[in-house]
Amino acid sequence: MTRWPVLVTRRLPPRPMAAVLERFDADVWEGPPEAIPRDELLRRIRGKPGAITLLTERVDAEFLDAAGPDLRIVANYAVGFDNIDVDECTRRGVMATNTPDVLTETTADLAWALLMAAARRIAEGDRYLRARTPWTWGPEMMLGQDVHDATLGLVGFGRIGQALARRAKGFGMRIVYYDVFRPPAEVEKALGARYLEFDDLLGEADFISIHVALTPETRHLFGAEQFRRMKPTSVLVNSSRGPVIDEAALAHALRAGEIFAAGLDVFEKEPEVHPGLLELDSAVIVPHLGSATVATRDAMGMLAVENLVAALEGRPPPTLINPEVLEKA
Ligand code: DGY
Numbered sequence: 001m002t003r004w005p006v007l008v009t010r011r012l013p014p015r016p017m018a019a020v021l022e023r024f025d026a027d028v029w030e031g032p033p034e035a036i037p038r039d040e041l042l043r044r045i046r047g048k049p050g051a052i053t054l055l056t057e058r059v060d061a062e063f064l065d066a067a068g069p070d071l072r073i074v075a076n077y078a079v080g081f082d083n084i085d086v087d088e089c090t091r092r093g094v095m096a097t098n099t100p101d102v103l104t105e106t107t108a109d110l111a112w113a114l115l116m117a118a119a120r121r122i123a124e125g126d127r128y129l130r131a132r133t134p135w136t137w138g139p140e141m142m143l144g145q146d147v148h149d150a151t152l153g154l155v156g157f158g159r160i161g162q163a164l165a166r167r168a169k170g171f172g173m174r175i176v177y178y179d180v181f182r183p184p185a186e187v188e189k190a191l192g193a194r195y196l197e198f199d200d201l202l203g204e205a206d207f208i209s210i211h212v213a214l215t216p217e218t219r220h221l222f223g224a225e226q227f228r229r230m231k232p233t234s235v236l237v238n239s240s241r242g243p244v245i246d247e248a249a250l251a252h253a254l255r256a257g258e259i260f261a262a263g264l265d266v267f268e269k270e271p272e273v274h275p276g277l278l279e280l281d282s283a284v285i286v287p288h289l290g291s292a293t294v295a296t297r298d299a300m301g302m303l304a305v306e307n308l309v310a311a312l313e314g315r316p317p318p319t320l321i322n323p324e325v326l327e328k329a
Pocket of ligand 1: 055077078079080103240291
């Protein structure tokens with residue numbers, strides 16, 4: 001069995017890390033908690049047939065040039081793959097894989113937590129008490145918005161959007177959605193979800209949760225104009241990718257009371273957060289924790305390793321993004 005040299009751009013959770021070390025001659029970035037510096041990445045990928053990459057690494061023409069002709073697979077440790085130039089990989093016969101399904105429910109849990117926290121001012125209330133602010137219960141103290149029986153608008157109705165819809169059903173919510181891909185009618189029926197055009201959804205939903213991939217079409221899908229169309233009582237949740245929202249416009253909309261609150265897991269210029277959002281109690285912000293549970297990060301790692309092993313052993317990886325590479329081969 002060949003012990004292929006592979007690059008792993010950050011230490012993985014214990015089980016997948018052990019699986020990589022057992023099977024491969026692995027070069028693991030053990031540096032500080034920050035992402036591997038670009039020059040280090042380009043140096044270390046040289047001549048490797050495979051790599052496990054994170055969403056913090058850009059896999060583009062420069063990366064592929066640095067890797068050279070031996071590179072066969074880039075196994076991304078994430079479901080999102082906007083960090084990968086998939087067309088460029090395909091042109092060069094490099095397989096690209098991601099980690100779908102294993103993180104669907106966990107990411108939907110986090111989106112739901114953000115929705116609840118933003119609607120009911122949980123983070124603000126916590127900060128209030130920790131600041132030792134004197135308080136007495138009162139009829140108008142820290143009022144939020146009802147979640148039960150409200151209308152949830154899902155922008156992006158794929159796996160994670162649908163998982164959020166299942167949670168919302170338990171709260172008696174009405175579900176509307178917008179997506180460029182319409183799911184089969186049975187899916188709509190099972191979830192009681194109604195399709196709306198994007199602009200109509202903005203005006204009708206009490207809560208909007210974003211579940212789209214980052215593409216040139218979805219970059220700044222939410223900006224000043226969209227916030228003006230939303231209800232002043234509405235809550236926006238984003239657990240997809242930061243650049244889908246124009247953060248400066250969001251900070252303005254929250255400050256101006258154009259929308260009620262936002263729950264954000266992802267940011268436009270990660271790891272930076274727009275300073276305007278940091279100042280606002282109506283923005284609940286967490287550091288890209290969507291898939292961050294022990295079991296899910298383990299499962300993502302095992303799937304990334306499975307993809308790497310399959311590709312280097314000459315089998316189709318289970319979650320290949322660009323199957324055209326195999327057709328070409
Ligand atoms: C992903 O997988 O794309 C998330 O953003 C991190 O789990």
